Amino acid sequence: MRYIVEIKMESVQEILDQLYRKVLLGATLEDDLHGYIFYLNPDLSEQAGCTASSVARSDVSDVLDGMAGQHGVTILPEAQECSRRQLQMSRAWEVKLLQLTVIDMILSRVLSAETKSHAKAGYKELTEVLLQSIELDSKLIHVLQNSDKLLSYLAAKCLASLLYFQLREKKMLSNSWVTFCQKHLSESSEGGEAAHCLCVLAAVMKEIFKDAHSQRAESLKQLLTPFDNTFEAFYNSLFSQHFGNFKNPSNIISSLMCFLELLELLVASRIHLKLHLRSQRMLFLKPHALDILAWPIPAFIKRKLVILIKKCLLCKVGEDFCRESVPTLMSPDHLLDSDMLALADAILHAIHLGLWKALTVPGKPSCFGGDEVQPGCRLRAGPDHVTLRAASLITVKSLEIKFQNCTSATEMKADLQKFLPEFLAFLKPQLQPSLQLHNPCEWLSRVFIEQDDDMLEAAKASLSIYLHLTREWDTSASLTPEKEAWFHSTHGHGYNPHCIFLFFLKNIAFDSTVLLDFLISSETCFLEYFVKYLKLLQKDWGHFLSTCQFFAAAESQCGVSVHDPFPLPAHGTSTSYTAPHAPVGENACPWIPWAADASSEPQSQPKETHPVPTNGPPSRTPQSLVDYDSSEPSDEEATDEPLADSKQTSLCQEMPGEIQGLPRTCNGKERSWEPQARPLLAAEPSSPFSDDGGVAPDGTVWEAGLFLRTVRCLEELQGAIYRLQEKNLFPYNPAALLKLLKGVEAKCDNM
Known part of the structure; x- marks a missing residue:
């Protein structure tokens, strides 16, 4: 029995590895696409880990007994159980990482214009089967909330590609995802799930901006319409409080970073794609975000907000992720002009109340990944x-x-x-x-x-x-x-x-x-x-x-x-x-x-x-x-x-x-x-x-x-x-x- 289970675990990893190599080369998949569903199910890694527990228990016992006989020491049962659990978790973790990597590669091939049509048809069919048979979107949302950051990151990446695939194919957006986002963005602004929602939505919007097809405005409207009121409620909840009232400051910092990026994308969609949603105006009409300049938060977040407002006033929002610049000869947008005036008035009022006095400009140089200077680097004199x-x-x-x-x-x-x-x-x-x-x-x-x-x-x-x-x-x-x-x-x-x-x-x-x-x-x-x-x-x-x-x-x-x-x-x-x-x-x-x-x-x-x-x-x-x-x-x-x-x-x-x-x-x-x-x-x-x-x-x-x-x-x-x-x-x-x-x-x- 132990030999049969061990062969099963090795075969799962071997098949996933072979599938990854095929997708990486853009090769055409076999006709029997349904055979891959079993191996791409994210639940398989947990089931395989539980099934292999007997194998792990026997293998670990043999190894520990040999070490005990060689050194003349006694291995406690608690140590044996701990080692078995670690081996089991490591095996399940590796399998799940490989699954997410293969799924992400399949979605990339479906969305790529360089993939050959015959191979793309097979990848597209496999993706649709995964959505229908195992509800891949719900499984990815579950992995998204995993405490392991690498698993959560890969799940977010796969989920963003999957949502973008649905928008490109003019399919209905995942109900599981819409419900998940509306729930967590409405309940609390300091939960970790809120940051996950914002991060995935921002990634989908970036993919829409990068695409050169003519239906970008329609795709973006389909994505944002279900969350238009939700974004505004989250904005008011996040920026209307004092930083000391939050129970989990680390989650707030993550939410701030993700939401500021989403705000930039919302304003960019208004300028570049001519969308008109309520959530695109909240930074102009309700500039509560200026209050965070007085919060005891890292300087790079304040810098991100100040740069965002500068880009808004210059109408240069979205230049970093839009392939084309804003059209020079464009029709007048009187609504945007009035919103710009409202933002300028709010900024001047905040300056009069001491906005720049609250803004600290530390003498540390801008560093990749934050404000900390790496060992061996010399500090430069002067402000940021x-x-x-x-x-x-x-x-x-x-x-x-x-x-x-x-x-x-x-x-x-x-x-x-x-x-x-x-x-x-x-x-x-x-x-x-x-x-x-x-x-x-x-x-x-x-x-x-x-x-x-x-x-x-x-x-x-x-x-x-x-x-x-x-x-x-x-x-x-x-x-x-x-x-x-x-x-x-x-x-x-x-x-x-x-x-x-x-x-x-x-x-x-x-x-x-x-x-x-x-x-x-x-x-x-x-x-x-x-x-x-x-x-x-x-x-x-x-x-x-x-x-x-x-x-x-x-x-x-x-x-x-x-x-x-x-x-x-x-x-x-x-x-x-x-x-x-x-x-x-x-x-x-x-x-x-x-x-x-x-x-x-x-x-x-x-x-x-x-x-x-x-x-x-x-x-x-x-x-x-x-x-x-x-x-x-x-x-x-x-x-x-x-x-x-x-x-x-x-x-x-x-x-x-x-x-x-x-x-x-x-x-x-x-x-x-x-x-x-x-x-x-x-x-x-x-x-x-x-x-x-x-x-x-x-x-x-x-x-x-x-x-x-x-x-x-x-x-x-x-x-x-x-x-x-x-x-x-x-x-x-x-x-x-x-x-x-x-x-x-x-x-x-x-x-």
């Missing part, structure tokens, strides 16, 4: 810049979204003075060395120095804030005390667009080839930001010159504490004055006046108006590249409207050969965009501009070095774009971009 960048971008983007829907300039100024000082107070302790007291605008380049795409998103949002606040101003008019006070405020609150642009150029060493790379690349929003800034630069030229002068005054005297880049003139005094010479070492700074008033501006420049947006959310439909050319006198522009998607992918597609009468190539035709052979500014001895800087004849301090490097960088960029356009090597028609650069050149000529 991933979290710091996300928090910074969340603040600026929330303000931009709110200002896009705000009609009161007074309200916008009040919000700016309320939120930005708190944000800068949060940043200053994190940055070492600390920010320059005389120019808080440096925060953007310091925080985002290692992440180009986020840096340009933050710069674009900051520029948009500035444009919204100054849209009713006539920038060509003379400087007034109110304007000068406002320019002082832009420096003090860290959003002066000219300072930010100069810091950006300084970080890339005024290298025009870097700007060209950004313009050609589709990985950042640099084109949109650069176009908006060039348009602002032509209208706000005097402010740009004053900013260059301020850089000279601040950086030429080391150790001087500078606080007011734009001193307010006394009432009745002229706003055009000369800065006094400050002796070297004197604790004073040569403050710089407004460089160009209305008398220095050409009278032919049209006055441009910026309409105040309506109460409704702005349209999300992007404009084409040619729409940003607004230098004609009859044009009216609104620079605060989005020009394109955050990615420049659509702008790199083929465009018409002519735009506004401009040829794509200039061979044999008049070249209206040919760069001048001379420099934009001649550095003559009599000129107040020189590479080393200096003092103009009227006593005004000029930062000519910085100014000339900036202008020459733009000139070199203009020439490079023209040469590429002439050879048909530029990825899109840059005619309008060149026209904006020519406008900057004209400003220099008028000086």
Whole structure:
């Protein structure tokens, strides 16, 4: 009897091993598929383990008796029973692991497009037989709750593939699974079963996103509809409590990780697949999840939440697991715009209540698998810049979204003075060395120095804030005390667009080839930001010159504490004055006046108006590249409207050969965009501009070095774009971009 049972156990493992090898090679299965059902039943391992207990008992007894006779010791019966039980459990465990591995391989072959049709038909038939005869879904749910993590993981993997198979084949979703999830997600948020449900559902959603078939939206709707209300109830239960009220913190941490991943997938399905379910809006309308930033939980969970909110505000959710990017030319989604506004308002309210004060940014580097540093690794000084960048971008983007829907300039100024000082107070302790007291605008380049795409998103949002606040101003008019006070405020609150642009150029060493790379690349929003800034630069030229002068005054005297880049003139005094010479070492700074008033501006420049947006959310439909050319006198522009998607992918597609009468190539035709052979500014001895800087004849301090490097960088960029356009090597028609650069050149000529 012992010999017969032992042969049976060996035959089970041998048959499973042979089946695994066949499936691994994608071979066609035999006609008798029903013969495999017995060996793939997860209950078989438990039955086989019990049947083999007599074999194990005899084998272990023989081994232990031999050891006792050899060493002269007596083996207690309790030790023999313990050894037999361990051998029995080990045998059953190995068989079950092999079963789950084979089932997962079969499902992978069914779902793979590379499997041959004849072999796929056999695997598909075997899967359907397993579902009908042994209720494979119920068996996998039972193994999913096993305390052994490896068994539970393999069961979750098999169950996700099985559910995805049902969705692909347009079969009814497993009733056992729907009931199991609804029960455990509704009862308690700290049970281990809830984390299993969330993990499996997230895995199924990822498979749907990866598939290229056209029925993804229908499949996802079929999966999520039974759990729409359940997700919302679980969300409220999880985030409405205090962390100290939970009895099992370890399970809560697992549930948090799984649920944050599921939230990202829900939002991504709304953006990419245009689904409209209640559970997709709960993060926007009920941002209770922000409360966990004050919980005593691991920092990587807080980082995951902050990054998720950043992606939501940028509409970049799902980029990690979606093969295609968000369509650029998509219909406006006013419901999503209103939800974005609700989320931005909630974030700003939480910031005002001390959200960032509760967020800890530890000095440990981000490590795979958690926050612990492996032995032998050296700690890097400084905060977690991933979290710091996300928090910074969340603040600026929330303000931009709110200002896009705000009609009161007074309200916008009040919000700016309320939120930005708190944000800068949060940043200053994190940055070492600390920010320059005389120019808080440096925060953007310091925080985002290692992440180009986020840096340009933050710069674009900051520029948009500035444009919204100054849209009713006539920038060509003379400087007034109110304007000068406002320019002082832009420096003090860290959003002066000219300072930010100069810091950006300084970080890339005024290298025009870097700007060209950004313009050609589709990985950042640099084109949109650069176009908006060039348009602002032509209208706000005097402010740009004053900013260059301020850089000279601040950086030429080391150790001087500078606080007011734009001193307010006394009432009745002229706003055009000369800065006094400050002796070297004197604790004073040569403050710089407004460089160009209305008398220095050409009278032919049209006055441009910026309409105040309506109460409704702005349209999300992007404009084409040619729409940003607004230098004609009859044009009216609104620079605060989005020009394109955050990615420049659509702008790199083929465009018409002519735009506004401009040829794509200039061979044999008049070249209206040919760069001048001379420099934009001649550095003559009599000129107040020189590479080393200096003092103009009227006593005004000029930062000519910085100014000339900036202008020459733009000139070199203009020439490079023209040469590429002439050879048909530029990825899109840059005619309008060149026209904006020519406008900057004209400003220099008028000086």
